[in-house]
Amino acid sequence: MGYKSDIEIAREAKKQPIQEIGAKLGIPAEDLLPYGHDKAKVSEAFIKGLAGRENGKLILVTAINPTPAGEGKTTTTVGLGDGLNRIGKKAAICIREASLGPCFGMKGGAAGGGYAQVVPMEEMNLHFTGDFHAITSAHNLLSAMIDNHIYWGNELEIDIRRVAWRRVVDMNDRALRQITASLGGVANGFPREAGFDITVASEVMACLCLADDLADLQKRLGDIIVAYRRDRSPVYCRDLKADGAMTVLLKDAMQPNLVQTLENNPAFVHGGPFANIAHGCNSVIATKTALKLADYVVTEAGFGADLGAEKFMNIKCRKAGLAPSAVVVVATVRAMKMNGGVAKADLGAENVEAVKKGCPNLGRHIENVKSFGVPVVVAINHFVTDTDAEVQAVKDYVASMGSEAILCQHWAKGSEGTEELATRVAQIADADMANFAPLYPDEMGLFDKIETIAKRIYRADEVLADKKIRDQLRQWEDQGYGHLPVCMAKTQYSFSTDPNLRGAPTGHSVPVREVRLSAGAGFIVVICGEIMTMPGLPRVPSAEQIMLNADGQIEGLF
Amino acid sequence: MGYKSDIEIAREAKKQPIQEIGAKLGIPAEDLLPYGHDKAKVSEAFIKGLAGRENGKLILVTAINPTPAGEGKTTTTVGLGDGLNRIGKKAAICIREASLGPCFGMKGGAAGGGYAQVVPMEEMNLHFTGDFHAITSAHNLLSAMIDNHIYWGNELEIDIRRVAWRRVVDMNDRALRQITASLGGVANGFPREAGFDITVASEVMACLCLADDLADLQKRLGDIIVAYRRDRSPVYCRDLKADGAMTVLLKDAMQPNLVQTLENNPAFVHGGPFANIAHGCNSVIATKTALKLADYVVTEAGFGADLGAEKFMNIKCRKAGLAPSAVVVVATVRAMKMNGGVAKADLGAENVEAVKKGCPNLGRHIENVKSFGVPVVVAINHFVTDTDAEVQAVKDYVASMGSEAILCQHWAKGSEGTEELATRVAQIADADMANFAPLYPDEMGLFDKIETIAKRIYRADEVLADKKIRDQLRQWEDQGYGHLPVCMAKTQYSFSTDPNLRGAPTGHSVPVREVRLSAGAGFIVVICGEIMTMPGLPRVPSAEQIMLNADGQIEGLF
Numbered sequence A, B: 001m002g003y004k005s006d007i008e009i010a011r012e013a014k015k016q017p018i019q020e021i022g023a024k025l026g027i028p029a030e031d032l033l034p035y036g037h038d039k040a041k042v043s044e045a046f047i048k049g050l051a052g053r054e055n056g057k058l059i060l061v062t063a064i065n066p067t068p069a070g071e072g073k074t075t076t077t078v079g080l081g082d083g084l085n086r087i088g089k090k091a092a093i094c095i096r097e098a099s100l101g102p103c104f105g106m107k108g109g110a111a112g113g114g115y116a117q118v119v120p121m122e123e124m125n126l127h128f129t130g131d132f133h134a135i136t137s138a139h140n141l142l143s144a145m146i147d148n149h150i151y152w153g154n155e156l157e158i159d160i161r162r163v164a165w166r167r168v169v170d171m172n173d174r175a176l177r178q179i180t181a182s183l184g185g186v187a188n189g190f191p192r193e194a195g196f197d198i199t200v201a202s203e204v205m206a207c208l209c210l211a212d213d214l215a216d217l218q219k220r221l222g223d224i225i226v227a228y229r230r231d232r233s234p235v236y237c238r239d240l241k242a243d244g245a246m247t248v249l250l251k252d253a254m255q256p257n258l259v260q261t262l263e264n265n266p267a268f269v270h271g272g273p274f275a276n277i278a279h280g281c282n283s284v285i286a287t288k289t290a291l292k293l294a295d296y297v298v299t300e301a302g303f304g305a306d307l308g309a310e311k312f313m314n315i316k317c318r319k320a321g322l323a324p325s326a327v328v329v330v331a332t333v334r335a336m337k338m339n340g341g342v343a344k345a346d347l348g349a350e351n352v353e354a355v356k357k358g359c360p361n362l363g364r365h366i367e368n369v370k371s372f373g374v375p376v377v378v379a380i381n382h383f384v385t386d387t388d389a390e391v392q393a394v395k396d397y398v399a400s401m402g403s404e405a406i407l408c409q410h411w412a413k414g415s416e417g418t419e420e421l422a423t424r425v426a427q428i429a430d431a432d433m434a435n436f437a438p439l440y441p442d443e444m445g446l447f448d449k450i451e452t453i454a455k456r457i458y459r460a461d462e463v464l465a466d467k468k469i470r471d472q473l474r475q476w477e478d479q480g481y482g483h484l485p486v487c488m489a490k491t492q493y494s495f496s497t498d499p500n501l502r503g504a505p506t507g508h509s510v511p512v513r514e515v516r517l518s519a520g521a522g523f524i525v526v527i528c529g530e531i532m533t534m535p536g537l538p539r540v541p542s543a544e545q546i547m548l549n550a551d552g553q554i555e556g557l558f
Helices: A006-011 A018-024 A044-048 A073-086 A121-125 A131-151 A203-210 A214-223 A243-249 A284-293 A308-320 A333-339 A352-370 A388-400 A410-430 A446-456 A467-481 B006-011 B018-024 B044-048 B073-086 B121-125 B131-151 B203-210 B214-223 B243-249 B284-293 B308-320 B333-339 B352-370 B388-400 B410-430 B446-456 B467-481
Strands: A032-034 A040-042 A057-063 A091-095 A116-119 A158-163 A167-169 A179-181 A192-194 A196-198 A225-229 A234-236 A257-261 A266-269 A296-300 A326-331 A376-381 A404-408 A462-464 A486-489 A509-511 A514-518 A523-527 B032-034 B040-042 B057-063 B091-095 B116-119 B167-169 B179-181 B192-194 B196-198 B225-228 B234-236 B257-261 B266-269 B296-300 B326-331 B376-381 B404-408 B462-464 B486-489 B509-511 B514-518 B523-527
Touching (some): A018 A257, A057 A410, A073 A091, A073 A257, A073 A296, A073 A376, A073 A404, A073 A410, A116 A121, A131 A158, A131 A167, A131 A225, A131 B131, A266 A284, A284 A296, A284 A308, A296 A410, A326 A352, A326 A410, A467 A514, A467 A523, B018 B032, B018 B266, B057 B352, B073 B091, B073 B116, B073 B257, B073 B326, B116 B410, B203 B214, B214 B243, B266 B284, B284 B296, B284 B308, B296 B410, B308 B352, B308 B486, B326 B333, B326 B410, B352 B388, B376 B410, B388 B404, B404 B410, B446 B467
Parallel strands (some): A057 A296, A167 A196, A376 A404, B057 B326, B091 B266, B091 B296, B462 B509, B486 B523
Antiparallel strands (some): A032 A040, A040 A257, A158 A225, A179 A192, A257 A266, A514 A523, B179 B192, B225 B234, B257 B266
């Protein structure tokens, strides 16, 4: 039997004009700023007018630790959104925007898959509505203003060895990771070491995704620490008077983007901060707007629940005053088998024992999510090779944890495949069973916050951090940053900091290599292990195969 | 009496929905890809369908050598377009897009001025429809693929000292002019000298602006020379298999943008190559599309006629098979006075003698343009301090040259102020008086082409070029590039290469400092003097004053 590829399905989509999608949420056509016929931004003025309305229910989709088998978190987010609409609920989804650069390295990341996709898929993987380009511009304007300030006399006494603000580009370009800039003599400035990150790693991205409105965005941008003086005192973006112009550059980008699923249900796709050095969730403004317009809002967080859900709860929900009504943890039989020790090549064969052996990874995520006071449902994202016995093994395991696992077939069937999940999730959300609270209070010490996450979420025995790091954390507490949440940057493949340690490890240590203050975004980044903020291209980049075919369609992007 | 500022006038504009503007040209709403309510791209499919139609008349607006007094070339282009519509003609204008970066250095460049403007002004000076961001992405993808190729073994044997392809950013950032890249050890590549230009200087920009369609664009991108081997043989973009992916990134950007004048007449704003190292005209595809849709198309070229009109004729028209029916040379009384030796501070006082003394600059441009076989009209762009006697002096001078000068008041009155000019231009165009031919044939030798321009346009006695440069030109001829036109890069302030030499100098020399082959764009760049391809920010960049005001409007951009 032949399955259609994601791109084939996406190209057959019967898209509705974006004005009709907006109308389903009660957005008047004049408040939709169209980008072509199938994308639009929701106007700032319209969003301001929603302030008095009631909020819908917020549902988070998260997952087990990712494996090479793939879990289908976005696919399930889309499938659940479509399923809720199918059973007569007014539902919208909120997901992140894709980064352009990586699409030219490995094959592009589609927005969902099979019959649970968001369209237009190609535009979403390329320039989309230009948000990331705006972020790149705003970021690099600040960079240029820093070196320009130094060039014209350095009144702020920036120590050029301690410029913390790098440049960004939305491209996988390892040659820019570390550079020497301002070469070429007197006219070009003062030579110094510098470098580029990929745009999604920009603190401007994190600021935009956490800001309530343009005024809040400008305040956050102003708070960014760009450099230090010789006496180690910080120099802020505000000191360079860059925050106003950066906000102007981000004026349009701050407005959430509306697109649609294959089933013509509304989808907000807005923002895309890194899930390691940032919080990995779509924008607060998109989520809040969706909650005013829909009765149910399905959203997702990056990586597995140990990173994504934890940050969603402890950073995004805490700071934005959001509270999820239910959490869906996505698992697959194949991923359970990989957690149970099966190699990728052998995933096709039935292996109930391996499924059972891998389930504790899922079990721990269920426990962790429940510890935030939110009810959990497991979605088993069905794959064609899954056997009934394997699926039953997962269901039995989850039942033994006091939760429920529901088989979903949205990839093959669209919303028909998530009716049961949607019905159950709506019941739970409507029952107001959640009693959400972040894992730690604002006033807890920074190191204690790190320990709390390491011990209660990762189940580590200890956090290892040398004196320099502990001193730095104490210094930030003294400077008034102690109330910030911590943003953990560790491997997504394991509860531990060792990517090869699958399942549900205990007794490990979490070594903290570095801590960084993202004063604009409003969190302390805690780096455990190697974190790459500028990817490189592979030996044969997918760009070599990307081209327009004779019909003008894009080939090779997926 | 109080005059309104450009931005005040622009904000009062009664814009029509872009679909209504498109309808005036017969573009169906489904073939307009909207960007908000007041900007749209014209679909590739619609443009392809126009092939069989008759062309309208092409009118070029050019100017005397620019002075600090300002000439108002774009303002006159807009005013003439509105004037033609006012007298019942179906007319469209075609101008270039603005570069984002420089707006944060000096005050932004509005699209026209007074009551002859194109709107939405702010978006046009910021991200607009994302074309320049797409060009930046396509350019930098190629850059990344070059260093990536070297990293993975350098099969093409690129000499890392001879990588000709730099990177670009749409920002004034002098710190990036000259850098050392790929530092940081084995994982980051092979350290080499590199640098950034501003996006408008990218050869990708020139390719996009000269390409007939996406297939032609991809061919041009493939032809770009990115580096040389130790044996000096060229490495092409095509060798790196980057041309397909770059074309995909430029798919949307290749579609012309439609906006409107303050009087709701259609304006295509598309492409913006540098006017020194590139040809300085809006895109061929926009001009050709406009000619299929309107009876009169008013367009402009960069800088004064010695650079802009010359390149428009010898590069754009030659390569695209276009032929102008008339040329308007814009002059102002104030600029004549400056050419006549008056300082900027003294421009307010009547000085008929200075006007007369400055007129030969105008006279030579008239002669030069006529040498292309195209009839000329002079537009005197009226300024409030101009006296009748001064205006009459210009008219008399132009009459003595066998041409006609018409006073225009579009800045103050909109199309009412250009009725006479529009009527006269339409008469000339309708009379088919033009007998256009480029200044030199394709088969002329490259050095002879440079000499032809230097002697016949600049009125220089000689071209100075050392043996190395002459050898290089001969080598390109041997390699099959001898048929290309030459693209002169010299100061815009004088016919000569000395910016302080105003008026109509003779007897000077044109020293050629460097020649570059833009094999994708299809011209040889001839650099005479210092050409800056990456501007810096001033001591107090305008970015410091750019911000959103309490009403959410952008302040400080103009």
